[in-house]
Amino acid sequence: MRDTREVNDYLLESWLEFHDALREHPEIKRLLFDPVTGLPTTPLLFPRIESLLEERGEISLLCLSIVKYSKIEEIYGWKVFDDVMKEVAAALEGITGSELRDSDMVAELMISGNAFVVLLSPPRTSDQMQNENLLKLARRVEERVCLHLKSALDPAIFPKFGCYVGSSTVRHDPKIRLERIVHDALDRAMAQADSREANDAEERKARLQDIINNGAIRTLVHPILKLSDLSVLGYEALTRGPEGGEFERPDKLFKIAYDSDLVLKLERLCRHxxxxxARDLPEGRLMFINIEPEAVADPELRDVMFSSLLAESDLSPSSIVLEITERTAITDFAAFRSTIEYLRTLGFSVAIDDAGAGYGSLQCLAEVRPEWLKIDISLVRGVDSDEVRAQLIESLVTFASRVGVRLVAEGIETMGELAKLRELNVEFGQGFLFTVPVAPFPADEDVRPQS
Incomplete structure (x- = not known):
């Protein structure tokens, strides 16, 4: 083995040469450094790994995996996920000197990926790191990164992510290429992180099952107004999980339900x-009830739930609007359309949610031919200062007028947006400008533009 001074001199000389090459050829840097976090990628760790293996015989590493619980980039755009990765890099930098040592090296597994690698420097008091201590370190790093993300991210964004850390040890073997040894260790660390995610998923499923079994959900309502005079047309029923808990937000609640194959059970509870x-629905008002695409085929929806509950509550089907959400794609439009037509014969009307976003909303519109169409918040937000959004909404108004569909603009938050939507002849709307979702049913005088 080379002595330590010789190895360090060699690494320093190699790094200086590499730095010069990066300066002369920036295209190389783009291939080896992540453009979002600025961190090196795994190949740049190999010289250090090789020297440590020659010196110590083994090294330890951590793999940190960032998991998306919902379709973050599809909903919010790729910049939001980039911001999360920046915060993870900042968290790892922030724990350097405590959980991590200054001599530990942090890299991304690959460019624009969702995983980080931490090459741990050798223990100070022994030649090898004990597996028990390595696992403890992985848990501490996981906890610290999660705490950082919770404080740094928007409260609506944080629950949509998970952070899991796995660990492994690389042992020197002269019979096997270094790259294969390292990649095998990375695979083992990632598998450990995936296993922790799987265990976490099982625990989340059990907690969600308890919520469903105990009926521990709340139903709030969000008023829908006629924009010309701000009279209340009706209300959208919105489900929330236990207040202050991980399942309070509906996107997390339904994402875990889909992942856990509990969506029909949850949907039945929410519908019920x-x-x-709706039994206390003010006279002459409508109730919009969200229906997942998968639940449209639920026999209970067709044959049991509505017939019994409507009979008990004296509700007329004409006062209920079934609002089709688009959390998942509709795969069989023929069967979907058949069920929708059956529900129409019972007297219910149909709305399509999130027009302008989601999975094939235009195809859904053409196939279902709803009585109501809700304009997605992504088009409404800033419509008063964005000509493209205004033109898109104007085209929806023209379309709705020609085919007899009523439009509802979602997510109105400013007086400017309200004024522009009125100018574009959008008939109905809802949003935080008027009120946040509240317990049913608010007095009409409380549903007014807020200062």
């Missing part, structure tokens, strides 16, 4: 509660 609330 919404119709219970």
């Amino acid at each position: 509660r919404a119709l219970e609330v």
Whole structure:
């Protein structure tokens, strides 16, 4: 083995040469450094790994995997996920000197990926790191990164991510290429992180099952107004999980339900509660009830739930609007359309949510031919200062007028947006400008533009 001074001199000389090459050829840097975090990628760790293996015989590493619980980039755009990765890099830098040592090296597994690698420097008091201590370190790093993300990210964004850390040890073997040894260790560390995610998923499923079994959900309502005079047309029933808990937000609640194959059970509970609330629906008002695409084929939806509950509550089907959400793609439009037509014969009307976003909303519009169409918040936000958004909404107004569909603009938050939507002849709307979702049913005088 080379002595330590010789190795360090060699690494320093190699790094200086490499730095010069990067300066002369920036295209190389783009291939080896992540453009979002500025961190090196795994190949740049190999010289250090090789020298440590020659010196110590083994080294330890951590792999940190960032998991998306919902379709973050599809909903919010790729910049939001980039911001999360920047915060993870900042968290790892922030724990350097405590959980991590100054001589530990942090890299990304690959460019624009969702995983980080930490090459741990050798223990100070022994030649090797004990596996028990390595696992403890992985848990501490995981906890610290999660705490940082919770404080740094928007409260609406943080629950959509998970952070899991796995660990492994690389042992020198002269019979096997270094790259294969390292990649095998990385695979083992990632598998450990994936295993922790799987265990976490099982625990989340159990907690969600408890919520469903105990009926521990709440139904709030969000008023829908006629924009010309701000009279209340009706209300959208909105489900929330236990207040202050991980399942409070509906996107997380339904994402875990889909992942855990509990969506029909959850949907039935939400539907049941919404119709219970609708028993006190003010006369002449409508109740919009969200329906997942998968739940449209639920036999209970067709044959049991509505017939019994509506009979008990004296509700007329004409006062209920079934609002089709687009959390998942509709794969069989023929069967979907058949069920929708059956529900129409019972007297219900149909709305399509999030027009302008989601999975094939235009195809859904053409196939379902709803009575109501909700304009997605992504088009409404800033419509008063964005000509493209205004033109898109104007085209929807023209379309709705020609085919007899009523439009509802979602997510109105400013007086400027309200004024522009009125100018574009959008008939109905809802949003935080008027009120946040509240317990049913607010007094009309409380549903007014807020200062």
